[in-house]
Amino acid sequence: MEVLGIDFGGSGIKGAIVDIKTGELVTERHRIETPQPATPEAVSEIMAELIQHFDWKGKVGIGVPAVVKNGVVLTAANIDKSWIGQTINKQLSEKTGCEVECINDADAAGIAEIHFGAGAKVKGMVFLLTVGTGIGTVIFIDKHLVPNLELGHLEFKKKSIELYAADSVRKRKDLSWKEWGKRFNKALAYYEKMFNPNLFIVGGGVSKKMEKFQDQIDLDTPVVPAEMENNAGIIGAALNLVYK
Structure with a gap:
């Protein structure tokens, strides 16, 4: 099974299609500069562009520099404060036409490490x-x-x-x-x-x-x-x- 993974950082937004059984990237990474300011509208446009680059129609997982609880952004580190209180899963799903689920970026890195890295x-x-x-x-x-x-x-x-x-x-x-x-x-x-x-x-x-x-x-x-x-x-x- 393959899923498009995206890492939303303060300076760049990068993504690739991932084989979730092996943890390997099955495509080259594609990176786009994070818009400044990184408002919900500006970032949504970049996410749609990134998904379109891969011609992707399936599920999308996104790591974001924020606390995300029940699909709602509670904090904003290195992104615009206007993200706080936004229903990020719902908004990005509507914008991109894909099923999107967001998670804190440190948590995302940890998931990779615990399943395929030092903690496996x-x-x-x-x-x-x-x-x-x-x-x-x-x-x-x-x-x-x-x-x-x-x-x-x-x-x-x-x-x-x-x-x-x-x-x-x-x-x-x-x-x-x-x-x-x-x-x-x-x-x-x-x-x-x-x-x-x-x-x-x-x-x-x-x-x-x-x-x-x-x-x-x-x-x-x-x-x-x-x-x-x-x-x-x-x-x-x-x-x-x-x-x-």
């Missing part, structure tokens, strides 16, 4: 972090998603975890990888104490640099880099239509 063979709780400008968090229990978690915003060190340990903090404070790694380890230790997962998966840009801070990680829980890389959002958005 792990039972129990798996805790995935997407570390970049902020810290996105995704928890799975026996491969079942706990949706729309925003645990990067938990209070920590008189601020939030992401304001203490995101990759943007490393860059802004000009921290060495060793210095930042110690911060990140403290954040992971906090999550470990609260949730006791069986595995931490680190995604985002820092996942490709783990050798630079691996020595600073000192936990009882294994910590591994994500494996699905740039296609995770597309693959997970497609898989979301099947793995409920």
Whole structure:
């Protein structure tokens, strides 16, 4: 079975047709610049254009940089605030003529990772972090998603975890990888104490640099880099239509 997966990002909207049995892309990715401002009307036009590019008539899964609950957008990160309160599934389905289902983008990446990546063979709780400008968090229990978690915003060190340990903090404070790694380890230790997962998966840009801070990680829980890389959002958005 094939599904069109789309990853709606702050700078680009990219998609491909996904074989949901293997997690592989069966077409080349197609990318269109995210309109500025990324209003519902402007983004809807791009989604329709992207779907038309693939001459697609079936189901479409879309990962969006927002909390989506019961088809309604509750937050707006890197997209226009006018999205908040919009019935995104209904609107995009009407605009494109396809059955559309949207999911938080971090959750989408996690779905790809838990089924075909680093978490595929792990039972129990798996805790995935997407570390970049902020810290996105995704928890799975026996491969079942706990949706729309925003645990990067938990209070920590008189601020939030992401304001203490995101990759943007490393860059802004000009921290060495060793210095930042110690911060990140403290954040992971906090999550470990609260949730006791069986595995931490680190995604985002820092996942490709783990050798630079691996020595600073000192936990009882294994910590591994994500494996699905740039296609995770597309693959997970497609898989979301099947793995409920």
